Amino acid sequence: MRQVSKILPTTSVGSFPKPPYLVKARADFAAGKISRAKLTVLEKKATRLWIEAQEKLDIDLLVDGEMYRGDMTTYFAENVRGCEISGLVRSYGNRYYKKPIVVGKLRRPQPITVGWWRFAQSLTNRPVLGMLTGPYTMMDWSFNEYYKNRRECALAWAELIAEEAHDLARAGAQYIQIDEPAVSARPEEMALAVEAMRRVTRGLKARTVTHICYGDFAKIYPAVLKMPVDRIDLEMSNSGFALLPYFRRWRFTKDIGYGVVDVHSHRVESKKAVKQRIELALKFLTPQQTWIDPDCGLKTRTVEEALAKLRVMMTAVKEVRRTLE
Amino acid sequence: MIQTAVVGGYPKTLHNQILRKTLHLLDRNPRQKNRLESVLPDLTRAAVEEQLELGLDWVSDGGLRRQDEVTYFCGPLGGVRLDGLLRYFDTNVYFRQPVVAQRPKLRAPFLSRDYQEAWPFAGARLQLVVTGPLTLAALSRNESRLSFEQLAEAYAEALHAELLKLDPVVTRLVLLEPAFLQRPEKAALLQKLVRKLASLTHLEIILYVYFGNAAAVWKTLWDLEVAGVGFDFTYTPRGEKLLSRRWDKKKIFYAGLIDARNTKLETKAEIFPTLRRLGRHVAEGKLYVTPSANLEFLPLDRCRLKLSNMVRLVNQFNLENR
Numbered sequence: 319m320r321q322v323s324k325i326l327p328t329t330s331v332g333s334f335p336k337p338p339y340l341v342k343a344r345a346d347f348a349a350g351k352i353s354r355a356k357l358t359v360l361e362k363k364a365t366r367l368w369i370e371a372q373e374k375l376d377i378d379l380l381v382d383g384e385m386y387r388g389d390m391t392t393y394f395a396e397n398v399r400g401c402e403i404s405g406l407v408r409s410y411g412n413r414y415y416k417k418p419i420v421v422g423k424l425r426r427p428q429p430i431t432v433g434w435w436r437f438a439q440s441l442t443n444r445p446v447l448g449m450l451t452g453p454y455t456m457m458d459w460s461f462n463e464y465y466k467n468r469r470e471c472a473l474a475w476a477e478l479i480a481e482e483a484h485d486l487a488r489a490g491a492q493y494i495q496i497d498e499p500a501v502s503a504r505p506e507e508m509a510l511a512v513e514a515m516r517r518v519t520r521g522l523k524a525r526t527v528t529h530i531c532y533g534d535f536a537k538i539y540p541a542v543l544k545m546p547v548d549r550i551d552l553e554m555s556n557s558g559f560a561l562l563p564y565f566r567r568w569r570f571t572k573d574i575g576y577g578v579v580d581v582h583s584h585r586v587e588s589k590k591a592v593k594q595r596i597e598l599a600l601k602f603l604t605p606q607q608t609w610i611d612p613d614c615g616l617k618t619r620t621v622e623e624a625l626a627k628l629r630v631m632m633t634a635v636k637e638v639r640r641t642l643e
Numbered sequence: 644m645i646q647t648a649v650v651g652g653y654p655k656t657l658h659n660q661i662l663r664k665t666l667h668l669l670d671r672n673p674r675q676k677n678r679l680e681s682v683l684p685d686l687t688r689a690a691v692e693e694q695l696e697l698g699l700d701w702v703s704d705g706g707l708r709r710q711d712e713v714t715y716f717c718g719p720l721g722g723v724r725l726d727g728l729l730r731y732f733d734t735n736v737y738f739r740q741p742v743v744a745q746r747p748k749l750r751a752p753f754l755s756r757d758y759q760e761a762w763p764f765a766g767a768r769l770q771l772v773v774t775g776p777l778t779l780a781a782l783s784r785n786e787s788r789l790s791f792e793q794l795a796e797a798y799a800e801a802l803h804a805e806l807l808k809l810d811p812v813v814t815r816l817v818l819l820e821p822a823f824l825q826r827p828e829k830a831a832l833l834q835k836l837v838r839k840l841a842s843l844t845h846l847e848i849i850l851y852v853y854f855g856n857a858a859a860v861w862k863t864l865w866d867l868e869v870a871g872v873g874f875d876f877t878y879t880p881r882g883e884k885l886l887s888r889r890w891d892k893k894k895i896f897y898a899g900l901i902d903a904r905n906t907k908l909e910t911k912a913e914i915f916p917t918l919r920r921l922g923r924h925v926a927e928g929k930l931y932v933t934p935s936a937n938l939e940f941l942p943l944d945r946c947r948l949k950l951s952n953m954v955r956l957v958n959q960f961n962l963e964n965r
Contacts, residue, residue: 558726
């Protein structure tokens with residue numbers, strides 16, 4: 319397995335845009351016009367495309383791009399017992415998703431992501447991230463008609479996400495990401511989020527990451543450093559790098575995923591701007607602890623926009639690495 | 644008799660998601676703006692008629708033009724630009740944060756249009772629901788020389804100018820101020836802002852708060868020079884106890900008892916005891932049961948079920964307690 323760069327290693331956060339042929343195929347499948355087997359062929363084709371694109375861009379730690387997933391919570395809810403899926407709920411602007419409804423005891427009948435992780439890893443000798451949604455976020459972003467309270471629901475999710483994480487590690491995943499974007503919403507529940515994450519990562523033989531975005535991170539910092547993971551991945555560009563001064567007051571004691579391109583803007587940043595963002599980070603963080611990536615998943619961009627943003631990210635980071643070396 | 648109302652918008656996926664599809668087209672081709680204007684009036688009518696058919700006593704226009712509860716009010720103002728996405732309180736809904744470079748100023752009124760589209764179908768039962776100036780100031784990033792207080796006052800002036808342009812048939816305004824629950828030290832400012840808006844004497848103003856515990860600010864809420872107040876009971880457990888401490892029987896009370904962020908339907912056992920206790924303090928005809936927040940947190944089918952269940956429970960309570 320190829321090793322990641324020792325300084326300013328690069329990665330992505332999770333999702334990539336689905337190519338137009340796959341968007342059509344998913345709609346056709348939903349309408350019953352094509353079979354699941356046919357859809358899977360196209361999902362694999364698109365996964366291959368994104369693995370190759372990341373290799374070509376020389377990204378260190380790859381993601382499978384989630385060509386087979388609709389949404390980060392719905393996907394897991396569809397694959398566990400005890401959940402139904404609701405109709406569309408709006409997230410922001412014109413973006414919608416289907417929200418899980420917990421209607422019974424949560425159980426995982428079989429591994430959910432391991433097969434896709436194995437497929438993606440078979441396409442490359444660079445490490446591929448195992449990608450999971452964390453238990454606190456699954457609880458917070460679901461409707462709950464079964465468990466007595468939020469804590470019970472979160473810990474129930476933690477048990478089955480722990481099973482999935484351990485299966486990924488046994489399959490060979492060296493890095494596993496457990497997304498927790500909901501964590502910044504209720505600072506008073508940070509202890510619950512930490513407890514739930516501990517149930518997932520306890521004894522896990524892999525490097526662990528959590529991704530947190532689009533919230534008032536200042537309200538949960540430095541408490542969030544208690545999250546039992548090796549790296550915390552943050553959206554920085556969208557929030558104007560406002561968090562950095564906090565790292566001077568309280569040192570960032572873990573590895574950090576540092577978002578240098580805004581995934582909710584059509585505008586592709588200039589190389590100069592991205593370099594400046596990286597150089598700004600290095601005033602507060604070390605190059606060894608700082609992983610460079612986009613703010614969040616890129617699935618809301620077009621394929622061309624996503625590639626352009628990744629390209630400028632890689633060009634900028636390589637130039638900064640050279641100055642450090 | 645207890646009545647029912649809403650405190651925000653309606654799910655935008657009506658009519659086979661025509662709005663979503665039109666906005667998607669517009670994103671790819673901004674010259675298609677006319678298509679958007681051609682679908683919105685029909686959708687507003689549908690949202691209003693659905694609320695009425697479900698049995699609600701007071702309805703909103705559905706808020707179908709609104710990107711969210713912040714952007715819609717700040718975006719059209721001079722001196723303000725819209726920036727990156729920010730989470731809306733503790734939800735997983737996001738808004739584009741207003742960035743204030745200069746004193747915000749109303750360029751041209753826009754709320755009248757929403758009201759005019761809805762009025763023919765709802766008539767006197769139509770209430771206007773707006774986000775209040777203190778919340779807009781709290782959620783803005785202030786890069787101007789204005790203090791927080793001055794910014795909030797500027798937003799209040801813009802809203803006041805809007806309300807002046809409204810047809811006098813508009814009689815009820817629901818003013819949403821969720822940020823006050825996180826900024827209780829701004830009590831004096833809130834009173835000043837409300838006084839400015841309450842100078843429009845033809846309007847009944849109901850000040851409503853959500854996503855936080857109202858107990859900490861109850862004294863201020865009770866004291867405001869408004870026709871009524873209300874709060875989200877999902878964050879204020881046993882909230883009816885607050886009214887037993889102090890309440891003005893002349894005022895309207897909006898009880899946000901129906902959880903707008905969960906699909907689970909409320910039961911008689913959960914709601915009736917609270918209604919009985921509230922009924923001891925709120926005068927006849929002044930008590931309303933509402934969802935706890937905006938209905939867009941629910942998918943359309945569950946929103947309909949929730950509202951229908953709410954109306955059924957209230958009707959049953961009224962019947963049993965005649």
